[in-house]
Amino acid sequence: MTHWDAIVIGAGAAGMMCAFEAGRRGKRVLLLDHGEKPGRKILISGGGRANFTNTGTTAANYLSENPHFAKSALARFTPRDMIALVEKHGLRYHEKTLGQQFFDNSARELVTLLERECGDAGVITRCGVSILSVSKDGDDFVVESSQGTERARALVIATGGLSIPKLGATGFGYNLARQFGHSIIDTRAALVPLVFLPEDRDAWCDLTGTSAEVVVKVDAPSNKRNVKVPAFREKALITHRGLSGPAILQISSYWRPGQNISLDLAPGQEVFTPITQHNTPRDLSMLRAALRTALSQRLADRWLRLNEERIRFTNQALIEMEKELHAWAVRPAGDEGYEKAEVTAGGVDTNELNASTMESKRAPGLYFIGEVVDVTGWLGGYNFQWAWASAVAAGRSL
Structure with a gap:
């Protein structure tokens, strides 16, 4: 010894x-x-x-x-x-x-x-x-x-x-x-991918590999001390089970089960509200073209398809769509666990x-x-x- x-x-x-x-x-x-x-x-x-x-x-x-x-x-x-x-x-x-x-x-x-x-x-x-x-x-x-x-x-x-x-x-x-x-x-x-609920997985996961620069935050305080949680502006990535990429890994450390995360899909951009300032004919193709300036074609088309039943072409409706684009609420089912966590x-x-x-x-x-x-x-x-x-x-x- x-x-x-x-x-x-x-x-x-x-x-x-x-x-x-x-x-x-x-x-x-x-x-x-x-x-x-x-x-x-x-x-x-x-x-x-x-x-x-x-x-x-x-x-x-x-x-x-x-x-x-x-x-x-x-x-x-x-x-x-x-x-x-x-x-x-x-x-x-x-x-x-x-x-x-x-x-x-x-x-x-x-x-x-x-x-x-x-x-x-x-x-x-x-x-x-x-x-x-x-x-x-x-x-x-x-x-x-x-x-x-x-x-x-x-x-x-x-x-x-x-x-x-x-x-x-x-x-x-x-x-x-x-x-x-x-x-x-x-x-x-922590620093771990998040998993979609089944309905979100069905809606998005065939776009695996698609990414976008986002601003992501947790919708509610994540701890008993009510410490302010930062927002992160980085890339988010759709995976075969949910969301990953730097922005998601960052916010995962603050997220708790039962909370929503909120994603701004077009940070710093106005996508639909400029249309309200013109009297030109409004249709789905115009919205699609506008959204493709901010997102990839696949992601833009999917977002519109999933919101198609609620799409209206009034000024107020376009303003509401703009708000939703900057605050996509996702409630993760969970995370990928310690197997995929960086820390x-x-x-x-x-x-x-x-x-x-x-x-x-x-x-x-x-x-x-x-x-x-x-x-x-x-x-x-x-x-x-x-x-x-x-x-x-x-x-x-x-």
Whole structure:
């Protein structure tokens, strides 16, 4: 049995970052993961190119029961700091849109970067390790695993959430948090496609692959604190079961079962109201031509066909149609679940963690970082930035 300064469980983005940050400071660090290789979820991120940060990151880009919790860590390790690390390794990257930073080549470069930093910092990494039990013995944590027993003064949980179970996601981190007296904010799938009710599926899903730029919002407050939910202007995509695309993934993190979402199908455009200003003959072909200026032909024609029985050509009717076009109400039947979710919302209650160090207030020496914590970012590199920032906060305090 070896005695370590710190044991980090979870060799993903947060775990590797925390391990080498501590190792750089002379700490003896053991990094464990139940997967056969580190960084498996990193490899599929950003379409295989790893959207590794976002230059516009602020605490406002995160969901949490405590919306201020993320501020401290985010301020101490910024997107600029992460970009500097990438540049140190000579890796090429680019900004895709809205501050999103991607590698030019492959997400594999990010995993390699983290592995090299761990190696240079003297971190011992062991993969394919099953954790059998964790206990406290005096000031030490005792980790019993399939490869033996280890002790450490500090234990860092970086095991992520429940999203994408095929890559090995489990509830280990939440269960361990409960073991040491922590509360868990209810978890749910986030950044996840939404599923239509049967009647909407019949009406729309033969248009799978059709997309439009929309503004989407939740029609009602999504939480007991009545926190204002943002609207997102990005692409929405019709799938074989419902809706996806960046706009839908974003709003899914705020949506709750039983709520409607509202989609503006022609943001910033007037489609039907200009017709009221002309005395030319009005018919369905005129409406179709007008709508095709805002939407793809297939989507425009379907929208008109589904509303055909209610179409009238009076000025008032055209004004009402304009309103409906900018507020298509959809009540999702549900979402695609953790299998398709990019992240897990909810997690270890931040009121029980030190915001500067990520250390437990209930069990000294125990730390929680990354996705396992109740801090969930928007789509676009924000969750990676939280992984880096929370990992550095913990790594520097070990």
